[in-house]
Amino acid sequence: xxxxxxxxxxxxxxxxxxxxxxxxxxxxxxxxxxxxxxxxxxxxxxxxxxxxxxxxxxxxxxxxxxxxxxxxxxxxxxxxxxxxxxxxxxxxxxxxxxxxxxxxxxxxxxxxxxxxxxxxxxxxxxxxxxxxxxxxxxxxxxxxxxxxxxxxxxxxxxxxxxxxxxxxxxxxxx
Amino acid sequence: xxxxxxxxxxxxxxxxxxxxxxxxxxxxxxxxxxxxxxxxxxxxxxxxxxxxxxxxxxxxxxxxxxxxxxxxxxxxxxxxxxxxxxxxxxxxxxxxxxxxxxxxxxxxxxxxxxxxxxxxxxxxxxxxxxxxxxxxxxxxxxxxxxxxxxxxxxxxxxxxxxxxxxxxxxxxxxxxxxxxxxxxxxxxxxxxxxxxxxxxxxxxxxxxxxxxxxxxxxxxxxxxxxxxxxxxxxxxxxxxxxxxxxxxxxxxxxxxxxxxxxxxxxxxxxxxxxxxxxxxxxxxxxxxxxxxxxxxxxxxxxxxxxxxxxxxxxxxxxxxxxxxxxxxxxxxxxxxxxxxxxxxxxxxxxxxxxxxxxxxxxxxxxxxxxxxxxxxxxxxxxxxxxxxxxxxxxxxxxxxxxxxxxxxxxxxxxxxxxxxxxxxxxxxxxxxxxxxxxxxxxxxxxxxxxxxxxxxxxxxxxxxxxxxxxxxxxxxxxxxxxxxxxxxxxxxxxxxxxxxxxxxxxxxxxxxxxxxxxxxxxxxxxxxxxxxxxxxxxxxxxxxxxxxxxxxxxxx
Numbered sequence: 001x002x003x004x005x006x007x008x009x010x011x012x013x014x015x016x017x018x019x020x021x022x023x024x025x026x027x028x029x030x031x032x033x034x035x036x037x038x039x040x041x042x043x044x045x046x047x048x049x050x051x052x053x054x055x056x057x058x059x060x061x062x063x064x065x066x067x068x069x070x071x072x073x074x075x076x077x078x079x080x081x082x083x084x085x086x087x088x089x090x091x092x093x094x095x096x097x098x099x100x101x102x103x104x105x106x107x108x109x110x111x112x113x114x115x116x117x118x119x120x121x122x123x124x125x126x127x128x129x130x131x132x133x134x135x136x137x138x139x140x141x142x143x144x145x146x147x148x149x150x151x152x153x154x155x156x157x158x159x160x161x162x163x164x165x166x167x168x169x170x171x172x173x174x
Numbered sequence: 175x176x177x178x179x180x181x182x183x184x185x186x187x188x189x190x191x192x193x194x195x196x197x198x199x200x201x202x203x204x205x206x207x208x209x210x211x212x213x214x215x216x217x218x219x220x221x222x223x224x225x226x227x228x229x230x231x232x233x234x235x236x237x238x239x240x241x242x243x244x245x246x247x248x249x250x251x252x253x254x255x256x257x258x259x260x261x262x263x264x265x266x267x268x269x270x271x272x273x274x275x276x277x278x279x280x281x282x283x284x285x286x287x288x289x290x291x292x293x294x295x296x297x298x299x300x301x302x303x304x305x306x307x308x309x310x311x312x313x314x315x316x317x318x319x320x321x322x323x324x325x326x327x328x329x330x331x332x333x334x335x336x337x338x339x340x341x342x343x344x345x346x347x348x349x350x351x352x353x354x355x356x357x358x359x360x361x362x363x364x365x366x367x368x369x370x371x372x373x374x375x376x377x378x379x380x381x382x383x384x385x386x387x388x389x390x391x392x393x394x395x396x397x398x399x400x401x402x403x404x405x406x407x408x409x410x411x412x413x414x415x416x417x418x419x420x421x422x423x424x425x426x427x428x429x430x431x432x433x434x435x436x437x438x439x440x441x442x443x444x445x446x447x448x449x450x451x452x453x454x455x456x457x458x459x460x461x462x463x464x465x466x467x468x469x470x471x472x473x474x475x476x477x478x479x480x481x482x483x484x485x486x487x488x489x490x491x492x493x494x495x496x497x498x499x500x501x502x503x504x505x506x507x508x509x510x511x512x513x514x515x516x517x518x519x520x521x522x523x524x525x526x527x528x529x530x531x532x533x534x535x536x537x538x539x540x541x542x543x544x545x546x547x548x549x550x551x552x553x554x555x556x557x558x559x560x561x562x563x564x565x566x567x568x569x570x571x572x573x574x575x576x577x578x579x580x581x582x583x584x585x586x587x588x589x590x591x592x593x594x595x596x597x598x599x600x601x602x603x604x605x606x607x608x609x610x611x612x613x614x615x616x617x618x619x620x621x622x623x624x625x626x627x628x629x630x631x632x633x634x635x636x637x638x639x640x641x642x643x644x645x646x647x648x649x650x651x652x653x654x655x656x657x658x659x660x661x662x663x664x665x666x667x668x669x670x671x672x673x674x675x676x677x678x679x680x681x682x683x684x685x686x687x688x689x690x691x692x693x694x695x696x697x698x699x700x701x702x703x704x705x706x707x708x709x710x711x712x713x714x715x716x717x718x719x720x721x722x723x724x725x726x727x728x729x730x
């Protein structure tokens with residue numbers, strides 16, 4: 001899957017692909033640089049099982065951002081998409097890449113055949129204001145807090161950010 | 175006798191060995207002492223893994239019929255299969271004594287003669303073959319090539335001339351490539367024989383026949399140069415540069431032609447010429463890069479500044495390797511270092527290069543800074559300041575950890591520091607970044623072997639072989655003639671004192687080179703430019719002797 005999107009740096013459009021087994025090392029390296037949490041092999045195994053729910057973002061041939069999601073279907077509950085990881089390497093932030101990645105994910109989710117996905121949600125560490133503001137710009141709201149969510153981080157608490165996907169059209173204002 | 179052995183022979187040629195034995199046995203029942211059938215049966219057996227019996231039978235057949243050319247021929251074939259060419263040649267000669275005009279034997283003999291580099295014998299045999307069957311095109315070419323190989327250019331030229339003349343009766347549109355190659359080969363021989371004017375004449379007269387347009391121009395240019403017609407050569411090279419300004423070979427010849435016209439090197443003039451070339455071909459890299467070679471001091475600084483930042487802006491990973499030859503010049507090295515360090519600090523604070531006259535100031539993308547760090551790492555490695563180099567590569571890795579080149583460069587760096595295990599580790603990390611990249615796979619395997627992790631090296635290298643790691647891995651690597659792998663593994667065993675295993679590896683390399691030489695035998699009939707090919711192979715063998723056998727002797 002190759003999708004090219006124009007961003008702020010119009011000269012160098014981001015190129016999106018799906019995750020594949022051969023580049024999993026790159027994603028691991030990216031996530032290790034971006035996130036304080038370590039994701040183990042079982043995480044990547046499950047991600048590889050549903051590559052269409054991932055997006056890798058390449059800038060001038062270099063992987064600078066990646067997002068991995070899960071679809072959650074509980075009995076008698078409408079489907080939700082959980083954004084497990086979404087990150088951009090630090091030197092490449094504030095260029096709109098994160099926004100493009102998020103829009104890519106949400107568009108992909110809403111064009112999935114079958115069930116309608118009603119909600120997108122994710123976890124953000126309570127002190128990560130930058131991340132929280134980023135998602136709020138894209139129509140997410142803090143729903144509630146989960147204490148001691150992170151086993152090894154300080155602070156251990158997290159916010160749950162939620163976005164309702166059933167409203168007409170994605171509402172992103174970034 | 176001939177028709178008696180025919181069925182056995184036929185089955186042998188068709189490789190239907192069992193049937194061949196049956197046919198032979200049927201004959202031997204009636205004529206148990208028929209030498210030729212015995213010999214043929216022996217030959218067939220030797221192809222069926224019953225070599226000893228086969229050889230015995232052939233010898234028996236020979237005793238029964240020592241004047242039979244078939245027996246001698248077969249005996250020769252057995253020796254050849256054993257790579258005992260000296261004996262094989264003797265057998266063939268005996269076969270020819272019985273039957274002077276046996277083409278098959280003559281051909282087999284000629285192959286071995288050239289294998290053994292018996293050029294005189296080869297030429298003579300080839301002459302005989304040509305005399306026997308002049309209607310066969312390849313016989314003419316082979317004889318000419320044989321004379322060429324033996325240094326007898328005159329005869330070779332005559333033969334080719336006669337052959338070319340015979341072709342004029344043919345339809346000129348047939349086999350255009352072969353005709354074209356023939357012309358070019360004739361010129362090659364004439365040049366080697368010293369008749370350069372003659373060579374040029376052929377080229378000029380046959381302009382339309384030569385289909386390889388580029389080769390035609392290149393030949394003309396080269397010949398004009400050799401003849402001392404320098405201004406004409408210059409014109410030719412200029413037109414070649416117009417076709418392909420990036421070809422450094424053309425540039426090298428071009429410069430020689432100019433310098434000869436000037437009566438010696440003249441850097442000032444050269445810079446002038448190349449300044450013009452740069453203006454004429456603004457998108458071409460070669461003139462800009464060559465100007466870095468010719469200029470010095472401040473002029474060098476300005477040119478280098480423009481050149482390097484353009485390539486950094488593009489994000490070209492091979493930038494350092496491109497400018498590396500400049501590092502022989504201490505002054506240039508310190509100029510470059512200053513430039514690179516200025517880039518780094520400017521990009522870090524402003525996301526832009528320092529201002530430069532005539533160059534538009536643009537905001538750089540973040541990866542440019544990473545490429546500068548990468549460049550600095552390679553720079554300091556090259557001038558043996560490994561610690562500084564490591565600091566830069568680590569910073570680059572922290573900046574953008576998803577770039578493969580950073581890992582392989584760090585591995586190389588660590589190797590230079592003597593940390594072979596560290597190098598293997600980082601190369602493996604890099605390999606995991608792109609499992610489909612064969613180059614990084616090779617590097618990871620190489621560094622593993624350098625760190626004496628032989629199993630790991632093998633496991634890594636086989637990933638890109640046919641079966642990808644299952645089953646008999648080593649044999650797949652062997653089939654692929656993976657010489658670098660065998661040599662490095664051998665060296666590793668050497669370091670760890672496992673001389674037997676090391677020897678095994680070097681012998682595999684030796685076998686490959688023997689195969690190279692063997693395989694050439696099949697090609698030579700089809701390859702007019704064989705002369706070049708041969709020189710290359712001898713060179714390879716010499717290299718092999720140097721490389722593999724140096725260690726071989728130590729291991730023995």
